[in-house]
Structure formats: C-alpha cells, structure tokens
Amino acid sequence: MKIKLTLIVIIAISFFMRFYSISELPAINADEAALGYNAYSLIKTGKDEHGRSWPIHFQSFNDWKPGLTAYLMIPTIYLFGLNELSTRFVPVLLSSLSPLILYFLVLELSRNKYGETRKRLALISALFLAISPWHVHFSRGAWEVSVALFFILAGALFYLKGLYKPSFFILSGLFFVLSLYTYHSARVFVPIFVFLLTLINYKKVVMNWKKVLISVFFSLLLLIPLFYSFIHSSAILARASGVGLLSDIGPVNRANELRGSHADQNNVLVKIFNNKYVEYSLAFANNYGSHFHGLFLFLSGDDIQRNKVPETGQMYLHDLLFIPIGLILLSKSPIKYFPVIVWLLLSPLAAALTFQTPHALRAMFMSVPLVIISAMGLEYLITKIDSKNKIVLYPSLAIVTILIGYFFSRYMVMY
Numbered sequence: 001m002k003i004k005l006t007l008i009v010i011i012a013i014s015f016f017m018r019f020y021s022i023s024e025l026p027a028i029n030a031d032e033a034a035l036g037y038n039a040y041s042l043i044k045t046g047k048d049e050h051g052r053s054w055p056i057h058f059q060s061f062n063d064w065k066p067g068l069t070a071y072l073m074i075p076t077i078y079l080f081g082l083n084e085l086s087t088r089f090v091p092v093l094l095s096s097l098s099p100l101i102l103y104f105l106v107l108e109l110s111r112n113k114y115g116e117t118r119k120r121l122a123l124i125s126a127l128f129l130a131i132s133p134w135h136v137h138f139s140r141g142a143w144e145v146s147v148a149l150f151f152i153l154a155g156a157l158f159y160l161k162g163l164y165k166p167s168f169f170i171l172s173g174l175f176f177v178l179s180l181y182t183y184h185s186a187r188v189f190v191p192i193f194v195f196l197l198t199l200i201n202y203k204k205v206v207m208n209w210k211k212v213l214i215s216v217f218f219s220l221l222l223l224i225p226l227f228y229s230f231i232h233s234s235a236i237l238a239r240a241s242g243v244g245l246l247s248d249i250g251p252v253n254r255a256n257e258l259r260g261s262h263a264d265q266n267n268v269l270v271k272i273f274n275n276k277y278v279e280y281s282l283a284f285a286n287n288y289g290s291h292f293h294g295l296f297l298f299l300s301g302d303d304i305q306r307n308k309v310p311e312t313g314q315m316y317l318h319d320l321l322f323i324p325i326g327l328i329l330l331s332k333s334p335i336k337y338f339p340v341i342v343w344l345l346l347s348p349l350a351a352a353l354t355f356q357t358p359h360a361l362r363a364m365f366m367s368v369p370l371v372i373i374s375a376m377g378l379e380y381l382i383t384k385i386d387s388k389n390k391i392v393l394y395p396s397l398a399i400v401t402i403l404i405g406y407f408f409s410r411y412m413v414m415y
Contacts, residue, residue, distance in 0.1 A: 003119050003123065006123055007100070007103060007123060007126065010099060010103075010123065010126050010127045010130050011096075011097075011099060011100050011126075011130070013127070013130050013131065014096045014097075014098075014099045014100075014126075014129075014130035015096045017130065017131065017136050017139075017140075018092050018095055018096045018136065018139045018140055019092060019096065022084070022085065022088055022092055022140060022141075023083070023084040023085045023088075024084075025140070025415075026140065026141065026306075028084050028087070028088075028141070028142075029141070029306060030061070031060075031061075031065070031142075031143075032087060032088065032141055032142040032143075033087070034049075034058070034060045034061065034065070035058070035060075035065065035069055035070045035073060035087065035142050035144075036070075036073060036077065036082055036086070036087030036142065037049060037082065038058050038060070038067075038070045039070045039071070039073040039074050039077050039087075040077050040082040042054065042070070042071075042074060043074060043077060043078050055067055055229075056181070056225055056226060056228075056229035057229055058070060065144065066144060066180075066181055066182050066183055066184065067181065068144075068147070068178060068181040068182045069090075069091060069142065069144045069147050069182055072090045072091070072147070073086070073087055073089075073090055073091075073142070075090075076089045076090060087142050088140075088141055088142045090147075091139075091141070091142045091143060091144075091146055091147050092139060092140065092141070092142075094146070094147055094150040095135070095138075095139030095146040095147075095149075095150060096139070097150065098129060098135070098139075098146075098149060098150050098153055099126040099127070099129045099130040100126065101150065101153040101154055101157055102122075102125055102126050102129050102153055102368065102371075102372075103122045103123065103125065103126040104122070104157055105153060105156055105157040105160070106118075106121055106122040106125045106126075106372060106375075107119065107122045108157060108160035108161060109160065109336075109337060109339060109340065109372075110122065118379070120379055120382070120383075121375055121376060121379045124375035124378055124379055125371055125372050125375040127375075128371035128374055128375050129367070129368065129371045131408050131411075132315070132367055132371055133301075133309060133312055133313070133314060133315065133316065133411050134314040134315065134360065134364060134366075134367040134370075135149075135364070135367045135371075136415075137307070137308070137309065137360075137415075138360075138361065138364055143361070144182050144183040145183050145185065145361055145362075145364045145365075146364070147182050147183070148179045148182040148183035148185070148186045149179075149364060149365060149367075149368070151175045151176070151178040151179035151182060151186075152175070152176070152179045152186065152189070152190065152193075152365065153368065154171075154175040155172050155173075155174075155175035155176035155179065155190070155194075156172075156193075156197075156339060156343075157172075158171040158172035158175065159172040159176075159194070159197060160339070162208075162211075162215075163201055163204045163205075166208035166210075166211035166212070167211060169208070169211050169212055169214075169215035170211075170214065170215045170218055172215065173215040173216070173218055173219035173222075174218070174219070174222070176190050176194060176219070177219050177222045177223055180223070180226060181226060184350065184362075185350035185351070185362050185363075185364075185365065187350075188346075188349050188350040188353070189346050189347065189349065189350060189365055192346055192349075193342060193343065193346055196338075196342050196346075197338075197339060197342070200335070200338050243354045243355070243356065244353060244354060244355075245280065245283060245284060245287065245352075245353050245354055245355050246280065247355070248283070248355040250283070250355070251276055251279035251280045251282075251283050252276045252279070254279050255274050255275050255276045255278070255279045258273075258274040259271070259274045262274075283355075284352050284353070286357075287348075287351065287352035287353075287354070287355075287357040287358075288348050288349070288352035290357050290358040291347075291348035291351060291352070291357070291358045291359075291363050291366065292348075293358065295313070296313065296314065296358045296360075297313050297314050297315050297370075298313040298314075298315055298316075298317055298319070298320055299311075299313045300313060301313050301314050301360060302314075302358065302359065302360035302361070304356070304359075304360075304361075307359075307360045307361050308360065309411065309414045309415050310414050311414060312411055312414055314360055314366075314367070315370060315374070316404070316407040316408070316411070317407055318400075318403050318404055318407050319370070319374045321377070322373075322374040322375070322376075322377030322378045322381075323370065323373050323374050323377060324377065325376070325377030325380055325381065326372075326373035326374055326375070326376035326377035326380075327373060329376050329377070329380060330373065330376070340369045340372050340373065341369075343365070343368060343369040344366060344369035344370065344373070346365075347363055347364075347365040347366040347369070348363045348366060350362050350363070351363040378400065381396075381400075382396075382397070
C-alpha cells in the first residue's frame with residue numbers, strides 16, 4: 001500500500017508539473033501552432049495547410065514534420081476548438097504518464113532470476129523523471145519528442161515483458177512503430193536499439209520465434225505508409241538538407257585549409273590525413289561527445305533559448321552526486337542493465353548527425369537512462385546506510401530531501 005500511495009503521489013507531481021498553467025506558460029511557439037493548425041485544417045477540409053490530403057509528413061515550414069502528433073490533436077481540437085490547451089493536451093497527457101511507464105520499465109529491468117524486483121529503485125526513477133528539468137521542459141507543450149519518448153518507453157517495457165510472455169512483443173512493435181511516425185530522432189534510435197536488444201537476448205527471442213515473427217510482420221505492415229512516404233516525397237532529404245551535418249560546408253573548408261598549409265597539396269599522405277571524410281568524422285565525434293559535457297548536462301543546458309531555462313542544465317546539480325555511483329553499478333552488471341547503457345549511448349546519435357550541438361531537443365531520449373542511473377546511485381546509498389547504520393538513515397534522507405528540494409525549487413523559480 002505504501003508503494004502504491006507513493007507512486008500515486010509521484011504521478012500527481014508529474015501531472016502538476018506539466019499541466020499547471022499550460023495554456024499560458026510557455027507562450028506557444030511556431031512549431032506547436034503549425035501542428036495545431038494542420039490538425040484543425042484536417043478537421044475542416046481533410047487536407048493540411050498546403051492542400052495535401054491526410055499526409056504522413058506535414059510540409060509546414062519545409063521541415064516536413066512527422067504527422068502522428070498532429071493527428072493525436074484532432075479529437076481535442078474538434079471538441080474544444082483551436083487553442084493552446086486543445087493543441088497541447090494530448091502530448092502533455094502522454095508526457096505526464098511517462099514516469100508511470102518508467103516505473104514499470106525499471107521493475108522489469110531490475111527483475112532477478114527469482115522474479116524479485118527493486119521497487120524502491122523504480123519509484124526513485126519515476127520521481128526523478130517526474131521532476132527532471134529535461135523532461136519537464138519538453139513536456140509542457142506540443143513537442144513531438146515527448147510523444148515519441150512515451151511510445152519508446154512503452155515499446156521498451158513491452159519488449160522486456162515479451163521476453164517472459166511473448167504475446168507482449170506485438171504491443172512492443174506497435175509502440176516502437178508509433179514512435180517512428182512521431183519524431184525524426186526516433187528513426188535513428190529505435191531500429192538500432194531494438195536490434196541490439198534482440199542481439200543480447202538472442203536465446204529468448206529464438207525460443208519464441210513464432211511470436212516474434214508475428215510481431216515483426218505486424219510492425220512491417222504498419223510501416224508501409226511510412227516507407228511509401230519516404231519513396232514518394234522529398235521529406236527526409238529536405239529535412240537533412242536543412243539541419244544535417246553534411247549540409248555544413250565547414251568540414252570541407254577545414255580540410256582544404258589544412259591541405260593548403262602543405263607545400264605539396266597533392267601528396268598522398270596529405271590527402272589521407274586531410275580530407276572531408278576525416279573532418280566530417282571528427283565533427284560527428286565532437287557533436288556526439290558534446291552531449292556528455294558537464295556544462296551542458298549540469299550548468300548551462302542548450303544554447304538555443306527556447307530549449308532551456310536560465311542558469312539550469314539538463315539535469316540537477318544533485319545528480320552529480322548520484323550518477324557516478326550509478327555508473328559504477330552499471331559497470332558491475334552490464335548485461336543486466338544493457339538496455340540502459342545502450343539507450344544512453346544511442347540517444348545523442350541523431351543530434352550528432354546535425355550541425356547544431358549539443359541539442360537538448362534532439363537528444364532528449366538521454367533523459368531516461370540518466371535519471372535511471374542517478375536513481376541507482378541514490379538507491380544504493382540508501383540501501384547501504386539502511387543495512388549498516390539505521391540511526392543515520394533518517395537524518396541522511398532528510399539531508400538528501402532538502403538538497404533535492406532546493407534544486408527542484410530553484411528550477412521552478414527560474415522556469
């Protein structure tokens with residue numbers, strides 16, 4: 001009963017953090033307005049603002065937005081008209097439920113061979129996501145990334161459950177597919193994530209190959225409209241040409257500059273060490289690594305103003321105490337927590353393929369593994385103190401609570 005009540009309180013906090021003054025704060029941005037208006041246009045005419053009937057991608061500002069988020073807005077806009085609340089309601093609702101999905105996901109991750117789970121770890125993870133600056137920021141609005149993250153969380157949960165009850169694989173496939181219809185970054189993250197999960201759980205997957213094949217077939221059927229859209233539209237190429245790393249000529253200019261510093265620019269060694277392939281690889285590596293930089297994560301956050309809160313990182317400063325401990329624990333059980341490790345390493349890939357980095361929006365999937373790792377660190381400290389000196393436990397919990405409460409309150413003030 002204590003666990004259930006605690007979980008209810010955490011979900012209530014999640015809903016409050018995301019729904020409070022949602023019509024006014026923050027002011028609706030152009031991308032949200034575009035999604036809402038396209039949903040409204042579909043209701044009235046069956047076409048988007050550019051006259052296309054029920055598209056998979058919305059041309060919008062020539063950024064070709066994946067369309068599922070707009071379609072999810074249709075019921076509320078139909079019922080309540082075109083306004084801030086009706087536009088934001090469904091994305092904010094799904095984001096508010098994400099900590100609940102994470103709770104059950106961590107239960108599956110922590111399950112041992114006897115079927116026992118670490119409920120305290122699951123509760124702390126859910127709480128940390130409920131108050132996460134990274135997650136809250138992109139949950140208070142019609143951001144496609146928060147919707148995609150909800151679907152990925154659900155897909156991962158049912159995948160792990162499917163390893164024990166194979167019928168869940170179909171639900172897993174459904175939610176992963178929905179994420180691909182929601183946000184561009186998911187199209188980089190999800191296929192690799194599912195492939196690696198399947199690789200590490202190869203034996204269990206083979207044992208249940210019939211259910212897995214049914215799930216794969218079902219998922220491919222659902223993906224037919226998306227594949228058709230890729231083939232018959234310029235959506236992906238248009239998006240890549242706008243923000244893709246290869247559209248930045250900086251690395252090419254850098255390679256030419258380096259070659260120009262040599263007397264013989266046509267020398268084979270000069271060409272081997274100074275070319276656009278090397279420079280683009282270095283640019284990608286730099287972009288990728290910038291998402292793990294301490295300033296981005298804990299102090300300053302994203303450079304783009306609408307993606308950040310002043311003087312606030314993507315994580316809280318108290319996470320600096322817990323994450324190192326969590327990383328040590330991960331290193332001791334890499335197979336058990338393989339999904340967390342893979343999730344963390346894959347999350348910045350899509351953002352690293354662009355030339356605006358570090359990018360909090362495109363790398364938002366990182367928020368989930370980071371809060372799990374931080375929760376692992378805190379849960380370990382509580383368990384250690386509880387097992388060795390119970391007298392110290394409550395004063396220690398009080399100090400931790402005050403610390404978390406302070407940084408959480410400061411974030412709310414700055415927001």
